[in-house]
Amino acid sequence: MRTRFIVDKSVGYFLMLMALTSILAVFLIGFFTLREGLPAISEIGLGRLLTGSVWRPGLEEFGLVPMIAGSVLVTIGAAILGVPLAIGCAVFLAEIAPRWMSNIVRPAVELLAGIPSVVYGLFGMVVLVPLARKVPVAGNSGFGLLAASAVLAVMILPTITNISEYAIRLVPREYREGSLALGTTRWQTITRVILPSARSGIVAAIILGIGRALGETIAMIMVIGNSVIIPRPLNANPLTIFLSQARTLTGNIAVEINYATGIHESALFATGVILFVLIMLINSSARAIMRERTR
Amino acid sequence: MEETTGACRLRTIGYKLWYGDFCALHETTLDIPSNRITAIIGPSGCGKSTFIRTFNRMNELIPGVRVAGEVLLDGQDIFRLDVVELRRLVGMVFQKPNPFPKTIFDNVAYGPRAHGLRDRNRLAEIVEKSLRSAALWDEVKDDLSKSGLALSGGQQQRLCIARTLAVEPEVILMDEPASALDPIATLKIEELLQTLKKDYTIVIVTHNMQQAARVSDFTAFFMTDENRSGHLIEYGPTSRVFTNPREKTTEDYISGRFS
Ligand SMILES: Nc1ncnc2c1ncn2[C@@H]1O[C@H](COP(=O)(O)OP(=O)(O)OP(=O)(O)O)[C@@H](O)[C@H]1O
Ligand SMILES: [Mg+2]
Numbered sequence: 209m210r211t212r213f214i215v216d217k218s219v220g221y222f223l224m225l226m227a228l229t230s231i232l233a234v235f236l237i238g239f240f241t242l243r244e245g246l247p248a249i250s251e252i253g254l255g256r257l258l259t260g261s262v263w264r265p266g267l268e269e270f271g272l273v274p275m276i277a278g279s280v281l282v283t284i285g286a287a288i289l290g291v292p293l294a295i296g297c298a299v300f301l302a303e304i305a306p307r308w309m310s311n312i313v314r315p316a317v318e319l320l321a322g323i324p325s326v327v328y329g330l331f332g333m334v335v336l337v338p339l340a341r342k343v344p345v346a347g348n349s350g351f352g353l354l355a356a357s358a359v360l361a362v363m364i365l366p367t368i369t370n371i372s373e374y375a376i377r378l379v380p381r382e383y384r385e386g387s388l389a390l391g392t393t394r395w396q397t398i399t400r401v402i403l404p405s406a407r408s409g410i411v412a413a414i415i416l417g418i419g420r421a422l423g424e425t426i427a428m429i430m431v432i433g434n435s436v437i438i439p440r441p442l443n444a445n446p447l448t449i450f451l452s453q454a455r456t457l458t459g460n461i462a463v464e465i466n467y468a469t470g471i472h473e474s475a476l477f478a479t480g481v482i483l484f485v486l487i488m489l490i491n492s493s494a495r496a497i498m499r500e501r502t503r
Numbered sequence: 504m505e506e507t508t509g510a511c512r513l514r515t516i517g518y519k520l521w522y523g524d525f526c527a528l529h530e531t532t533l534d535i536p537s538n539r540i541t542a543i544i545g546p547s548g549c550g551k552s553t554f555i556r557t558f559n560r561m562n563e564l565i566p567g568v569r570v571a572g573e574v575l576l577d578g579q580d581i582f583r584l585d586v587v588e589l590r591r592l593v594g595m596v597f598q599k600p601n602p603f604p605k606t607i608f609d610n611v612a613y614g615p616r617a618h619g620l621r622d623r624n625r626l627a628e629i630v631e632k633s634l635r636s637a638a639l640w641d642e643v644k645d646d647l648s649k650s651g652l653a654l655s656g657g658q659q660q661r662l663c664i665a666r667t668l669a670v671e672p673e674v675i676l677m678d679e680p681a682s683a684l685d686p687i688a689t690l691k692i693e694e695l696l697q698t699l700k701k702d703y704t705i706v707i708v709t710h711n712m713q714q715a716a717r718v719s720d721f722t723a724f725f726m727t728d729e730n731r732s733g734h735l736i737e738y739g740p741t742s743r744v745f746t747n748p749r750e751k752t753t754e755d756y757i758s759g760r761f762s
Contacts, residue, residue, distance in 0.1 A: 306566070382601035386663070389559055390614040390670055391591030400617065405604055 238484060245478035248471055257478060263436050265464070265472040272479060274438045278353075278454030281439055282432065283421045285357025285450055286364060291414055293361065294368035295403075298410075301369070302376040303398055314373075321366035329430030332359040337431055345451055347442045351433035354450040359427050364417035371416060375409020376402060408497050415494035419487050425458035434459060457483055510537040512674060512704045513558055518572035520553055520562065527553050530572065531735045533723060540696055540705045542719035542741065544712065546756070549725040550733025551708040552598075555676050558706065559593040560586050576674070591618070594672035598679040600659035602651030602666070607634075607643050610651040610662055614670035629669050637665035638695050657688025664695065675699065677707040681714070693718050712757060716745050724753050 249257070252270050260271020297317060301310045336358050341350030379402050387397040403410070433453030442448040455463075461476045468476055513535040520528040528550045535541050543551045553562065560581065562568045574581045581589055591614075602610050611630040620626060630647070634640040639661040643649070651662050660680060667675060681689040696705060696718050709715050715722055722745070723738040737744060737753045748754045 380601070382597060382599060383603055385561065385564070386597065386601040386603065386666075387613070387617075388564070389561065389590055389595040389597075390617065390666065391587050391589075392614070392617040393587055396617045400613070401603055 241477055241480045241484060245474055245481045248474035248478040249481075251471060252475065257475065258482075261438060263460070265468065265475070268471070270472075270475040272457065272482075274436050275455050275457045275460045275479070277438050278432065279422055279456040279458070281449070281454060282353050282356045282360060282428065282456060283418055285353055286360035286421045287414070287418060289357055290361030290364050290417065291368060294365050294413075294417070295372055295410065297365070297369040298372035298376055299398060299403070302373045303394070303402065317366050317369050320362060325363065325424060325427040326430075328359050328363055329427035332356070332427060332431035340451065343451060345442050345448050348448075348451040349433060349453065351431060352451050352453045353432065353439060356428055356432040356454070357450065359431055360421050360424060363424060363427065364421050367420050368413045368417040371413035372406070372410045375406040375413065378409065379405045408500060412494040412497040415490055415497070419490040419494070422490070423458060423483070423487055425456070425462050428456045429459045429462060432456065432459065434463060436460075511535065512537040512577060513706070514575040515557070516573040516575070518557065518574055519570065520550075520557070521569045522565070523567040526730070526732045529728075529732055529734045533735060533738050535704065535706060536721065537704050538700055538702075539720040540700050540707060540718055541721040541723065542715035543706065543708045543723050543725065544710075544715050545725035545733070546727065547710075548731060549727045551725055552678050553733070554725065555678055555706055555708050556595075558674065558676055559590045559595050561595065591670050592672055593674040593676060594667035594670065595676040596660070596663050596667055596678070596680045599683055600656055600663050602654070602659050602662050604650065604652055606648045607651050607654070607662060608647040611665050611669045613666060618670065633665040633669040636668050636699070637661045638691060639665055655688070657684045657691060660684060660688070660692065661695070672703070674704045674706065677705065679708050679710060682710060689714070712759075716741060724756065726752055726756070
């Protein structure tokens, strides 16, 4: 009796210790990134980092706007391409496919989440970049936002599909039957009752996908071109902005950290802090939306 | 079945249903008369819901369901009709009130909108008329933009009835529509049924024998056999079935000798 009690207790403490370790890890990563970034934040100033439009470390110019624009644009592009695809997949899996078919398609979609991102980068380089290069616009190298957005769209597909499918499956069967019993088609039932009822879960899924997109690094470096420029349309058509090269916040850190020293190095850490905070905010807002839903 | 007077709206002929290999309903042959209330009674699991869900082909949503025999709506084979059109003609109110997470107005306007009605004035007319017919108008008329989920259980069920009426069906199926409600709300629904039967053919499943005796014109009694399959045991005018049942099983059930 007594020993079992002790064993129970110590197992409990052990598990608690492990949980605390992961919290500690988050804390330590945040702390050290911040410590290394602080010199840049205090010397350059957070305002100038965030609003400066020139990044030229050799000339002590540390403006992140080109990279912020790159990250934001590539994420928007990924959302435009990936969100309809992912929601379509989720509706198919939850509402349309017979069970045996979703049992094949679902693992296939989940498999996408397990592919190393460098492999996505390779795929982007040999397939998507040459495809993007086919768009006949002067100055289009193929490397740029379009190819990067397409890669990213596939990378965020499993996240959004998974959580959206879950949200759709949570919609009570009674809504579905109530709608069909009124003489509506399956399509009307999906668009007018099921998707609106699952909306908050789907929004949370999209936000989590965006968080994932903002954090992606290596695949972006391989296809986005990495020019430190604020992306602009290549001709009069504003859509050609997506053929422009760009650099992401994450890519900027990874590309330069190997040779950066002094204030330059610190500025890269400061970029890391900004990403860290941004993605934490994004993930916790998604979590808040999901909590709202289940309440 | 000799006692059904007047026009027959729904008819099943040797209708049989299986869930996979399990035969839930044995050959059922019965006529449901127009503008009358027909009650389906019987112990739990005897196939009442299965039977009533036949008429708007809701059972088709369940994988593995097979049927045999004929089911006719005004003489037409329902399995040959377009299922969406059939469900517009044969509305259904469920056991658990299931308003959509939308406003009261949008709940009632849902069907007509889905069927292509865009005109705002016309929609408003239909919403008012349906809510009046469902005896809910006076309680909600000042608050049509409130969520349907914010209503009480009894109000929600009347909202669901209004939602069904809004698509102007000819038959209304009700699967234990009052079982989740308190006695006063139940009474309201029962009164409502009496006014609705002037315009609609109503089929109602109920667990409650008194309710069947109070509200219905005809009663069908179902019972399970040793394999848990449902059989139609007796069907006729409610007064006759309750006062002078022909089958011993019916008598036993009605007098509460088993449940
Ligand atoms: N989806 C299903 N799959 C398999 N069997 C089912 C399914 N739905 C119902 N059944 C079975 O069919 C039989 C009839 O069920 P049904 O729901 O029609 O009974 P009921 O008379 O409505 O019962 P209750 O009074 O409890 O609502 C039961 O034995 C039940 O277990
Ligand atoms: Mg039932």
